Amino acid sequence: MEGEEKQKQEVLSMQKSGEAFVHEAKEEGSEEKERKSYGRKGKSPFLLFFVLLPFLLSGIFLYGVYRYGKNVIAERNRHNGETVVAEQDEKLGEQKEDKISNSINKLKTKGELKLLFLGNDYLKSENDFFTTVQGALEEKYGGKVEWNIPELPGNATALSGYLKLQEEELSGDVIFLSFSDYDNPYTFPYYYELLLRDCQRKFPRAEILCLIGDRAFAEDKHTKDNAFVVKNLAEYYGMEVMNLAELMAKKQTDPKAFLTEREAYSGFVQRFYPNAFIEAIEKPGMEGQEDVAKSEENTQDSLKTPLNSLLEQEPYCIKISKEEFQEIGDTGLLLPREKMEALGMLGKNGILAQSLSLVPGANQGNCLVDGILTASYSMEGSSYLGIYTKETLPKGQILLLFASKEERENFHELYMLSGIPLERGLENGTALPIPEMPVEETAAAEATSEVVAESPAASQLPSSENARAAKTEEKPAVKQEEKKTETQKQEESSSEEYIISDQGPGDVR
Incomplete structure (x- = not known):
């Protein structure tokens, strides 16, 4: 009996000590919470501001440096770009002046340009056509433009042009050759090359333009048969080709029928062909040789090697x-x-x-x-x-x-x-x-x-x-x-x- 009472007393004492421990633990937890709560409430907002202020100032400084550097680089690039563009424009201008020195540049500097039209009756019946080209060039570049149109029969051939060069002393800075309409396709390659070579001998500094007319669509002319010869010979001798037949084909759906409409055709010629002539006058200079000496040297080499073997012996x-x-x-x-x-x-x-x-x-x-x-x-x-x-x-x-x-x-x-x-x-x-x-x-x-x-x-x-x-x-x-x-x-x-x-x-x- 006494043993059981002792166990009960020990249990009760243990319960009392446990409750006391729990009570003490609770009191310590509450005190800890109070201390933590008091610590949070005790920190000032100004302290946080001063803590973060250095970081903020550093960010502002770095951003300012970045913006300044970016502006400096942009200004430098812009300046350099303008300089490069100005230099390129200057170079392009100098190159353009050099490339058109035989024609347009002469008109701009010396104030004169002579155009020689050696051909049959093509375009000669169009009223004011040649004066339109002349006026447009003078208005665009200044100076005086003069046409020289030797008298040739309406059905003149390449041989006619060659004989005309033997008959008269002709001259020109730009020479238009308008043949092939009435030439026999079998003999045309010989006489046209003979004419081109003679033009190069007599006018070594002139720009020679070979014309393919819109009569290529006419059945009663030989223009279409001879057009390929004109193109090949012109390319071989380094000359430009004016293909008015191609221009008409782009503008008209039925060129063959359009040629028979006299009034409409004349209006078409006055509207489109003067610009084609002006562009052709400008183009050889812009795509021409690097210098006159080299051009003349190439010309002489070409004259020594004709495409037609009959011309190998000097005619x-x-x-x-x-x-x-x-x-x-x-x-x-x-x-x-x-x-x-x-x-x-x-x-x-x-x-x-x-x-x-x-x-x-x-x-x-x-x-x-x-x-x-x-x-x-x-x-x-x-x-x-x-x-x-x-x-x-x-x-x-x-x-x-x-x-x-x-x-x-x-x-x-x-x-x-x-x-x-x-x-x-x-x-x-x-x-x-x-x-x-x-x-x-x-x-x-x-x-x-x-x-x-x-x-x-x-x-x-x-x-x-x-x-x-x-x-x-x-x-x-x-x-x-x-x-x-x-x-x-x-x-x-x-x-x-x-x-x-x-x-x-x-x-x-």
């Missing part, structure tokens, strides 16, 4: 003015052997060409070389003679016959050119009566005909017989026809491989 052109001929009657012109020798014609193979624009109406003519009928033509006045004979070797005399005195008076020059196999000359006319020859010329012709005759059949009719036959009306024509027939028989076998097509009335080479 020749002998001008025979009307004053060199002797008048025979009212319709004949005679070039004697002495004149031929003085001109350097003897011993040369070549073709004869006339720089002749025919008189209105019907025109007829003959050419006799050493008494042999070599060429004859019958053409209307709107035609241009150009090539007259095929390749020949004159050794004694050349006799030109005309149907009337008026036609003879219209004659100015005869040219002897390097021959090409494709030329057959003119054979669409009839034989004309030969005027009575002077006695001394008749004797000289008789002696020459015996030496230069290639076969007995080709020399059956010496000049003395021609003189006696002039007393009748029919015999000269009959004998000339006989000689023509015999000569043709001899030459057909050797020249047949070069024949392209017979030349009919009005066919111009």
